[in-house]
Amino acid sequence: MASQGKKAVDQLLAESFKELACRRPVEKITIKEITDRAGVIRPTFYYHFQDKYELLEWIIQHDLIEPVRPFIDSGMAIQAMTFLFLNIEKEKEFYKMASRLEGQNSFAGIAQRCIQALLLEVFEEHSERKQPKNAMLTPERLAQYYGQSMVFVVIQWIQSGMTVSAHELADVYEYMITHSLDDALKDV
Numbered sequence: 006m007a008s009q010g011k012k013a014v015d016q017l018l019a020e021s022f023k024e025l026a027c028r029r030p031v032e033k034i035t036i037k038e039i040t041d042r043a044g045v046i047r048p049t050f051y052y053h054f055q056d057k058y059e060l061l062e063w064i065i066q067h068d069l070i071e072p073v074r075p076f077i078d079s080g081m082a083i084q085a086m087t088f089l090f091l092n093i094e095k096e097k098e099f100y101k102m103a104s105r106l107e108g109q110n111s112f113a114g115i116a117q118r119c120i121q122a123l124l125l126e127v128f129e130e131h132s133e134r135k136q137p138k139n140a141m142l143t144p145e146r147l148a149q150y151y152g153q154s155m156v157f158v159v160i161q162w163i164q165s166g167m168t169v170s171a172h173e174l175a176d177v178y179e180y181m182i183t184h185s186l187d188d189a190l191k192d193v
Contacts, residue, residue, distance in 0.1 A: 015053055017043045019064050022057065027098040031057070031106045058110040061103060065119045068092055077127055083179050086155075090171035093159065097167055104163045113156050121152035154181070 021043035025034045034057060040050050054060045069089050076085035093100045106112040128144035158181070162174050169177070184192070 011053065014045065014049065015063060015067075017045070018050060018053060018060060019067070022060055023064070023096065023099045026102045029102075031061070031103055031112075058115065061106075061110075061112070062115050062119060065116055068096070069116075070119050070123050074123065077123070083175060086178055087172060087175035090159070090162075090174050093163065094167060094171045097163075100163050101167075104160050113160055116159065117152050117156045120155055121148045124148035124151055151182070 018039060021039050022034065025038055025042060036047060036050050036057065039057065039060070040047050054063065069092055072092065073085040073089050076082070076088060104112045125144055125148040128147050155178070158174070158178050162169070181189075
């Protein structure tokens with residue numbers, strides 16, 4: 006029961022933060038504004054999160070990463086990407102503002118850590134069964150490579166105004182990860 010209560014407060018704080026972020030730059034939002042909007046006291050926030058950047062990480066984990074895990078576990082990586090892009094598209098204004106966050110606690114850095122952690126888990130599960138083709142192909146490097154590429158594509162999409170649909174972006178990303186540089190040079 007305590008876990009459900011904690012999750013409910015986490016969700017309440019997240020919704021408050023998202024509403025505020027749709028109207029103001031994330032770096033200007035204060036903890037007091039988040040707690041006032043959520044109807045809780047400041048110490049409640051600090052019981053749940055260290056700062057607003059940890060709250061942003063929780064949002065990315067809860068709203069984007071956790072929902073795609075079942076797709077990935079079922080070998081449906083492209084469907085996972087489509088679902089992730091659809092979830093971003095649903096909260097377009099929030100992610101547009103959040104993606105502008107730069108510096109030490111940048112959106113790109115937080116998103117990349119979350120995606121890499123998921124991918125690392127998946128690669129490690131698969132690598133237990135076999136030896137890599139090359140010593141450079143470690144689960145860590147693969148997770149970093151694919152995490153960076155996905156975050157790059159997502160941020161470019163968000164900051165360009167999401168002019169293509171989530172489904173179109175998934176098709177573009179699928180092309181990018183399934184074709185070689187030689188293929189791309191022929192297709193451009």
